[in-house]
Amino acid sequence: xxxxxxxxxxxxxxxxxxxxxxxxxxxxxxxxxxxxxxxxxxxxxxxxxxxxxxxxxxxxxxxxxxxxxxxxxxxxxxxxxxxxxxxxxxxxxxxxxxxxxxxxxxxxxxxxxxxxxxxxxxxxxxxxxxxxxxxxxxxxxxxxxxxxxxxxxxxxxxxxxxxxxxxxxxxxxxxxxxxxxxxxxxxxxxxxxxxxxxx
Amino acid sequence: xxxxxxxxxxxxxxxxxxxxxxxxxxxxxxxxxxxxxxxxxxxxxxxxxxxxxxxxxxxxxxxxxxxxxxxxxxxxxxxxxxxxxxxxxxxxxxxxxxxxxxxxxxxxxxxxxxxxxxxxxxxxxxxxxxxxxxxxxxxxxxxxxxxxxxxxxxxxxxxxxxxxxxxxxxxxxxxxxxxxxxxxxxxxxxxxxxxxxxxxxxxxxxx
Numbered sequence: 473x474x475x476x477x478x479x480x481x482x483x484x485x486x487x488x489x490x491x492x493x494x495x496x497x498x499x500x501x502x503x504x505x506x507x508x509x510x511x512x513x514x515x516x517x518x519x520x521x522x523x524x525x526x527x528x529x530x531x532x533x534x535x536x537x538x539x540x541x542x543x544x545x546x547x548x549x550x551x552x553x554x555x556x557x558x559x560x561x562x563x564x565x566x567x568x569x570x571x572x573x574x575x576x577x578x579x580x581x582x583x584x585x586x587x588x589x590x591x592x593x594x595x596x597x598x599x600x601x602x603x604x605x606x607x608x609x610x611x612x613x614x615x616x617x618x619x620x621x622x623x624x625x626x627x628x629x630x631x632x633x634x635x636x637x638x639x640x641x642x643x644x645x646x647x648x649x650x651x652x653x654x655x656x657x658x659x660x661x662x663x664x665x666x667x668x669x670x671x
Numbered sequence: 672x673x674x675x676x677x678x679x680x681x682x683x684x685x686x687x688x689x690x691x692x693x694x695x696x697x698x699x700x701x702x703x704x705x706x707x708x709x710x711x712x713x714x715x716x717x718x719x720x721x722x723x724x725x726x727x728x729x730x731x732x733x734x735x736x737x738x739x740x741x742x743x744x745x746x747x748x749x750x751x752x753x754x755x756x757x758x759x760x761x762x763x764x765x766x767x768x769x770x771x772x773x774x775x776x777x778x779x780x781x782x783x784x785x786x787x788x789x790x791x792x793x794x795x796x797x798x799x800x801x802x803x804x805x806x807x808x809x810x811x812x813x814x815x816x817x818x819x820x821x822x823x824x825x826x827x828x829x830x831x832x833x834x835x836x837x838x839x840x841x842x843x844x845x846x847x848x849x850x851x852x853x854x855x856x857x858x859x860x861x862x863x864x865x866x867x868x869x870x871x872x873x874x875x876x877x878x
Contacts (some may be wrong), residue, residue, distance in 0.1 A: 506865075515850060527841075528859040530866055535851065552869040 476655050482513050483563035483653055485521055489666050493653065494518070496666070497560060498525045500571040506530075506553065509562075510545040512537030540630040542617075547628035547636065554623065556580070559633065561617030565662055567649035567670045574618065574646065581646045582637065583618030587611075589652055593634060595645065602642035606634045616650050672816050674874045676756060676867060677807060677829060678749065679821035680763035680770070682842040684777075686744040689765060690724050693739050699727050717825050718801055721764055725788075729795045733768050741772040746841070748860040750777045752867060760784065762807050762819075762829060768795070784810075804829040816874050818867065824848050835870065839863055 479486050484494040494509070501507055507526075511518050512534045522529050534545045542561065550557045558574065560566070566574070574583070582603045584595055594611025598604045606615060619637060629635045637643070649670070651662040665671070681689050694703035703724060710720040728736060753759050754777070761783040763770065768788045774780050784807050789797040805828030808817055819826070819833035824846040830836030831852045838845040838853040841860050850856070857863040 516847070519856060523858055528862040530862060531856040533850075533853055533855065552866065552873050 477653065477659060478656070482518055484518055485514075486653065486659065488565065488663055492521050493565065494522060494562065495525055496565055498522065500566065500568055501575075502526075504575065508532050508549045508553070510534050510549050512545075541632045541635075543629035543631045543633045543636045546633050547626070550621075550623050550626060556620055557623050558620045559618070561633075561652070563653050564617055565651045565653070565666065566618065569670075570646075570648040570650070574620070574648065577620055577646070579620075579644065580622055580640070581620050581644045583616040583620075583648050583650075584613035584645045585616050585648055585650055587614040589614065589654065589658070597645065598642065600642075601644070603645050604642045606638065613645070613647070616648060617652065618648060618650070672814070672874045672877060673812075674758060674816045674818055674871045675811050676752075676759035676871075677762045677817060677819045677833065678753070678759065679804075679823065679826050679829070679839075680761050680765060680783075682822050683820055683839050684745055684749050684753070684761060686746055686842055688843065689740055689743060690728070692743060693731075693736055694727060696739055697728065697731050697735075702727050711824075717764075721786075721801060722798060725766065725795060725798060732793045733790050733795060734793055736769050737772045740769050741776050743773065745777060746860040748864045752864045753782075754778050756871075757782075760807070762802070762804050764802050764804065764825060766795070766798070805832050808832045818870055820863065820867075821849070822846065827852065837863070837866070 477483060485492045488496060508530045509522060510532045515533065519531055532549045534548055546559050582595060587594065592614040594607050595603045595613050595615050596605045596607060596611045615634065619633065621640065625640055626636050651665050653659050653662050678684055691703050691707060694700050706720060706724050706727065709715040761779055763785045765785055766788040767785050768790050770785060774783050784802055786801045787799040788795050789799055804826060811817065817833040818835045818837065819829045820837045820839050821830055822839050822843055822845050827848050830838065830849060835854050836852055837855045837857060838849040840856060840858040845856060855866065857866060
């Protein structure tokens with residue numbers, strides 16, 4: 473909902489260089505056939521914005537978005553889909569080249585990045601290079617909110633996405649460059665990042 | 672688990688709004704538009720609105736209206752889905768005497784629920800029974816999974832009662848009242864049918 477941002481609109485719709493945040497992601501997904509977007513807060517506004525870019529998105533409603541977490545949204549979205557699903561949080565911008573890499577993946581992975589936000593969810597990596605756990609206190613990398621999992625291995629939850637992932641660990645990771653937008657400062661940095669060609 | 676699919680007819684299976692299209696053809700377009708607007712604004716309850724809209728066309732030959740309705744453009748993807756799924760049905764408040772021909776044309780002659788009219792000398796004299804869409808769910812086993820697809824405010828109860836409610840915006844804007852009770856919204860008929868096929872597949876695997 474973007475409460476810390478104070479934007480008064482869903483984070484997916486904040487303007488980044490003339491386009492809503494979600495449009496940036498949609499453009500990188502233009503060759504993906506099966507795209508679902510979970511909506512709740514100001515659902516109709518998000519739907520109208522997305523329909524400007526493509527009309528074949530399936531909108532999945534999470535009507536309890538005020539009470540439950542992103543894991544609940546993912547649980548709803550992954551129903552009736554293919555063998556694997558890729559989930560991307562709605563408030564992040566991914567480096568275009570890294571998105572290309574992600575979309576080529578044929579196996580499960582946890583998307584991670586260099587720690588940079590104020591209150592990150594970190595991931596522990598073991599000596600085999602696999603993600604073994606999530607923590608707010610320790611971990612080499614930050615979890616990005618981007619993850620690819622096998623649909624029928626994933627159950628459901630009312631909590632966070634990493635609650636869905638935890639039972640499936642250890643898993644491989646992919647290092648990606650992204651910007652998460654939680655605070656007015658994040659917003660400023662994201663705009664600069666995009667304007668400078670994602671450098 | 673067996674899945675049953677219930678489809679609204681107007682602006683879901685058909686690509687045009689039936690009554691306004693016919694009204695325009697018989698010179699009653701303005702009258703029909705006014706009634707439709709009043710209904711959308713909530714000034715006219717559904718049953719009254721429906722009776723008024725039928726009355727607008729009651730001067731017309733039933734056979735003519737039926738012929739015109741049978742020529743209405745339909746979604747190829749959705750008609751194809753209906754043809755290939757014996758477990759799918761059309762649920763419409765439209766009149767039997769008007770839509771019979773269209774139902775036959777798309778291979779649905781035994782798989783639709785609708786309102787009933789009395790006809791005399793090729794004119795409608797009475798509406799015997801207006802279908803209440805949510806009652807259709809009860810005609811199927813409790814054990815079946817019901818998937819309902821619609822777009823208008825009179826699909827509210829049908830979608831709400833269904834196990835999976837899908838609001839479809841491929842023809843008209845989805846009625847705002849459906850948003851709060853939808854599980855999915857889809858704006859493309861091919862995508863809709865893909866989703867329905869996936870639902871059927873996955874539900875068949877689970878008990």
